[in-house]
Each structure stands twice: as structure tokens, then as C-alpha cells.
Amino acid sequence: MSTQPRxxxxxxxxAMAGWLAAAAIVAAFGWLVFDIVRHGASEVSWTFLTAExxxxxxxxxxxxxxxxxLLILGVCLAIAxxxxxxxxxxxxxxxxxxxxxxxxxxxxxxLLASVPSIVFGLFGMVVFCQMLRLGFSIAxxxxxxxxxxxxxxxxxxxxxxxxxxxxxRAGAAALAISRASTLRxxxxxxxxxxxxxxxxxxxxxxxxxxxxxIFTSGYVTRMPESLLDSGRTASVHIYDLAMNVPRxxxxxxxxxxxxxxxxxxxxxAATVLADRWLQRQTARSFR
Numbered sequence: 001m002s003t004q005p006r007x008x009x010x011x012x013x014x015a016m017a018g019w020l021a022a023a024a025i026v027a028a029f030g031w032l033v034f035d036i037v038r039h040g041a042s043e044v045s046w047t048f049l050t051a052e053x054x055x056x057x058x059x060x061x062x063x064x065x066x067x068x069x070l071l072i073l074g075v076c077l078a079i080a081x082x083x084x085x086x087x088x089x090x091x092x093x094x095x096x097x098x099x100x101x102x103x104x105x106x107x108x109x110x111l112l113a114s115v116p117s118i119v120f121g122l123f124g125m126v127v128f129c130q131m132l133r134l135g136f137s138i139a140x141x142x143x144x145x146x147x148x149x150x151x152x153x154x155x156x157x158x159x160x161x162x163x164x165x166x167x168x169r170a171g172a173a174a175l176a177i178s179r180a181s182t183l184r185x186x187x188x189x190x191x192x193x194x195x196x197x198x199x200x201x202x203x204x205x206x207x208x209x210x211x212x213x214i215f216t217s218g219y220v221t222r223m224p225e226s227l228l229d230s231g232r233t234a235s236v237h238i239y240d241l242a243m244n245v246p247r248x249x250x251x252x253x254x255x256x257x258x259x260x261x262x263x264x265x266x267x268x269a270a271t272v273l274a275d276r277w278l279q280r281q282t283a284r285s286f287r
Contacts, residue, residue: 036260040253048254053221056245057237062255064223066262068138068231069207071224072217075142076149076206081199083146084153091154092161093183113151120148121212129216139227141217145209149202156201160194161187189278196274200267207263210235234259 051061087105095102124144134140164187172182188195218230219240232240238255241248 033260036253036257039250040255040257043250043254044257049258052223053237057221057241057248057251058245062234062237062258064221065232065234065237065255066258068217068224069233069235069259069262071138071227071231072142072145072213072233073203073206075139075227076145077199077203079143079146080150080153080202084150084198084202085157085195087154088157088161089183092158093179093187109151109154112147113155116211117148117209118211120144121215123147124212124216134228136216136218136220136230137228138217138224138231141213141231141233142227144212144216145206148209148212149206152202152205153198156198157191157195160191160198163194164190192274192278196270200270203266204263207233207259208235209233210239234262 048061049066050063052064053062054060091102091105121144124140124147128134128140128143129136132140134143168186168190169182172186213233213236217233217236219232219236220230221232221237222229224231234255238252238259241252241255245251
């Protein structure tokens with residue numbers, strides 16, 4: 001009889017600890033957003049979003065910075081998503097779990113995920129800027145970021161595929177459905193939210209990266225005409241305004257607010273598109 005009140009007390013304490021942890025996370029995020037909005041909202045305007053930076057960023061806007069940021073993120077995702085998705089699919093569905101190839105790839109991914117971003121920056125400068133002769137360019141920055149977030153995309157996509165029940169695979173095999181069809185029509189739709197989470201986490205890390213881009217994409221604030229032009233991302237612009245430009249803190253906060261809102265919109269759009277795609281796939285399967 002004495003064990004029941006003790007178990008109930010333990011359950012309440014566990015629930016309270018969970019609520020406190022969740023409240024601490026929400027409070028930290030709320031404080032961060034409030035601080036950014038409080039210091040930077042007054043600087044945000046249509047001119048700020050469309051004009052080129054002037055007077056070292058103290059005047060003008062961030063139009064060219066936003067364009068460079070989106071181009072670099074586009075190159076990054078174009079490299080990381082296909083390679084990450086293909087690697088995760090091979091590891092989960094085709095490779096032998098205990099083979100030396102799988103072990104080597106898993107170790108390599110773990111090591112890559114722990115490499116500091118400044119090391120990726122030096123790697124990108126040597127390989128992409130010098131060896132491949134891309135120079136300080138959007139392409140070099142995007143390729144560097146693609147290498148940086150690749151382990152995150154692979155691991156989260158792999159975890160999403162592993163969370164799919166094996167009954168789906170067994171049922172498809174019993175019906176003589178090919179692995180490719182099983183992967184396309186059953187496994188990937190079931191693991192789609194894991195894939196989206198991995199891409200969004202990688203996108204957030206790429207958008208916030210500064211050290212690697214200083215060595216690869218450069219500081220130039222003019223409008224890029226191609227992927228071989230140099231470009232400054234929003235994170236590099238924030239760093240430069242906060243650290244190198246006197247009286248640039250307000251513009252740094254404003255740029256941070258725009259970057260945070262952009263990532264939020266991309267996240268919401270990706271989630272909505274994934275849900276709609278799943279709904280269409282489900283509707284087709286029941287026809």
C-alpha cells in the first residue's frame with residue numbers, strides 16, 4: 001500500500017521537472033526573441049529590406065545581403081540534401097549493418113559532425129577557393145556549408161527511416177514489391193517528417209554560420225550576378241556590424257530579426273508543404 005503514494009509522488013515530481021525544463025526552454029527563446037525585436041524592430045522597413053548597405057552598414061539596407069544569403073543556402077541544400085538522403089537510404093535499407101563500410105561511414109559522420117566550423121572554413125578555402133579556383137564566391141561558401149551540414153542531414157534522415165516499423169518492409173516483400181517502390185511509396189513518406197527536421201536543422205546551422213563563410217564567400221556587399229561572385233551572408237553582416245562597425249549594433253539587431261523571421265517562414269513553409277504532400281500521397285493510395 002505504501003508503494004502507491006510513493007509512485008504517485010514520484011510521477012508528480014517527474015512531471016514537474018519536465019514542465020520546468022520546458023518552461024526554461026520557452027523562457028530562453030522568448031527572451032532571445034524579445035531582446036532582438038526590442039533593439040532592432042525600429043530599424044526594419046521596406047527600404048532596409050531592399051536597399052544595398054551604405055556607410056559600412058550603418059545606412060542603407062540588407063537587400064544584397066539577403067540575396068547572397070538565399071543563394072548560398074540554395075547551393076548548400078542542393079549539395080547536402082541529395083547526398084544526405086542517398087547516404088541515409090543506403091545505410092538504412094541496402095547496407096549490411098555490421099559491415100566495415102557501414103562502420104567506417106558512421107565513424108566518419110560522427111567525426112565530421114564534431115569538426116569546428118573554422119576548420120571547415122579552412123578546408124573550403126583550400127579545396128574550393130584555391131584548388132577548384134572558385135575564389136571567394138557564393139559557390140565556394142555554399143559547397144563548404146553543404147559539407148558542414150551533411151552529417152546532420154544523414155543522421156536525422158537515417159533516424160527517420162529507422163523509426164519506420166519493419167512490418168511495412170516485411171509486408172512489401174511479401175507482396176513482391178521492389179525495394180525501390182517500397183522506398184518511394186512507403187518508407188520515404190513515413191519518414192518524411194524526419195527528413196524535414198534534418199533539413200531544417202541543417203538550414204538553421206548553415207544560416208547562422210560565420211567563421212566558415214569569412215574564408216570562402218567573403219565580405220562583399222554588392223549584388224551578386226552569378227554564383228562565382230563574392231557575397232556576404234546575413235550572419236557575416238551581423239558579425240561585422242557588431243564587432244567592426246562603431247554604432248552598428250542597431251542594424252545588427254535588425255538584421256538578426258530579419259534572419260530569424262526568414263528561418264521561421266522557411267520552416268513553416270517546409271512543414272506545410274510536407275503535410276500537403278503526405279495528404280496527396282495518402283489520398284492516392286486509397287483510390
